[in-house]
Every structure is written in structure tokens, then in C-alpha cells.
Amino acid sequence: MKRPIDESRRQLLKKVTLVVALMPIATIPLRVALAADLPLVTPDDPTAKALNYVSDASKSTNAKSGSKCANCAFYQGDRSSSQGGCPLFPGKAVKANGWCSSWTAKP
Numbered sequence: 001m002k003r004p005i006d007e008s009r010r011q012l013l014k015k016v017t018l019v020v021a022l023m024p025i026a027t028i029p030l031r032v033a034l035a036a037d038l039p040l041v042t043p044d045d046p047t048a049k050a051l052n053y054v055s056d057a058s059k060s061t062n063a064k065s066g067s068k069c070a071n072c073a074f075y076q077g078d079r080s081s082s083q084g085g086c087p088l089f090p091g092k093a094v095k096a097n098g099w100c101s102s103w104t105a106k107p
Contacts, residue, residue, distance in 0.1 A: 038085060038093040047089055048100070057099035064103075070096035073104040 041048050043055070054060045057068040069075045069086065075094070077084015083093045088102055 038091060040083060041086075041089045041092045041094050041098075045089070045092070051088065051100040051102050053089075053094070053098060053100040055095040055098045057097055060099050062101065063099040067099060067103045067105075068096065069094045069098040069100075069103075071106055072102075073106045074102065075106075 040055075041053060043049075043053070045053075047053075052060070052062060054063075057063045069084070070077070070079055072086075074086050074088055075084055075096070076086060077093070077096060079096075081096060083095050086092075086094045088100065094100075
């Protein structure tokens with residue numbers, strides 16, 4: 001005997017799949033808000049020294065023209081924000097106009 005298809009179960013599975021798929025998008029405002037509260041990376045930070053981080057890309061002799069944290073693939077802040085998070089500096093924020101040797105163009 002064939003079992004009838006349970007429509008309520010099918011609807012639940014569709015909704016759960018949709019929520020899981022949209023979760024990363026829904027948390028963007030939260031990540032941006034949390035990054036605004038992070039302390040800024042200081043020049044004497046060991047990671048900052050290792051990556052030649054500067055808070056103003058125009059003051060770096062190694063930075064290519066136009067490269068700065070705001071247009072780096074690692075930068076987690078809004079383009080309009082003055083600072084944002086960076087996974088290279090966990091728990092700290094970087095200046096949008098900053099630069100480090102790990103700068104990678106956004107795709």
C-alpha cells in the first residue's frame with residue numbers, strides 16, 4: 001500500500017532549507033555592527049607589524065595605487081564605513097583607508 005505524501009512535512013522542509021540558505025545574508029548587519037565596536041589595530045600589534053599594516057595606505061611605500069582595506073577581499077565593513085573587521089586581525093578593526101601586505105582585490 002502506498003503512503004500518502006505528507007504536505008505539512010514537505011512545507012516544513014522547504015522553510016527550513018530557505019532559512020538555512022538565507023542565514024549568512026541575514027547576519028550581515030549584525031557582523032557590521034559588531035565590527036564597529038571592535039578596538040582598532042595598533043601599529044605595535046605583532047600581527048600588524050608582520051603584515052606591514054598602516055592605518056593610511058597613502059603613507060605606505062609598498063601599497064599599490066588605489067589599494068586600501070575598503071576594497072580588499074578580507075575587509076568586512078561597509079564601503080561607506082570608516083573602519084571594519086578583518087579576519088587577519090581577529091577581534092580588532094582596521095581603518096577603511098588602511099593597508100597591509102595581504103591586500104587582495106575584491107572579486
